[in-house]
Amino acid sequence: QQPVRIAPSILSADFARLGEEVAAIDAAGADYIHIDVMDGHFVPNITIGPAVVKALRPHSDKVFDCHLMVAPVDPFIAAFAEAGADIITVHAEAGPHLHRTLQLIKASGAKAGVSLNPATPAGVIEPVVEDLDLILVMSVNPGFGGQAFIEGQLRKVAELRRMIDKSGRAIDLEIDGGINPETARRACDAGADVLVAGTAAFKGGHNSYATNIAALRGTD
């Protein structure tokens, strides 16, 4: 388990001023910039495409952590990598050929992540653990910010922590959905080391971002 890193989700930022928002959350201490890509098919919402990722790239040098809630996803991987994604995370549920998708991500030059919906068991990771840089546990059903944390996902985090430690690989264990300073602490106790937060990171406007991030990190 590595030191905790905070990955604010720009889904909760002001979309009319996204460049400024990314710069502000970077300056406030974000470790990763979490970018939620929704296709209106895999999830019931539509957000950001590669053109927006490319436009945001000059506004921050932090890791662009792109969470693709897209099916089929293979046709879009190269475009996100070229746009400046550092990590590309796909959903295990998004297609029948996860291993092939992970090879495509690696061939694009990005780091490879897999995300699991709340009802998907940790075991689907085991056959591909050698190919991963990040595992993302969804602690809400993907599609929207501001939902309530699903407690049972902490068991999955603990199971994946054991799997990662056994593998001996430096794999980020990220959790996404309903993260606030209180659920953040419990997620870290269960073994998570990257915390995504939308609502809790962006609440209160620019002047609050540094305080919000410190609270999530537990250093306030």
Ligand code: DX5
């Ligand atoms: C949900 C997204 C999350 C979301 C988190 O589909 O993947 O990243 O923005 O939002 P909060 O922190 O508000 O639950």
Ligand code: ZN
């Ligand atoms: Zn996300």
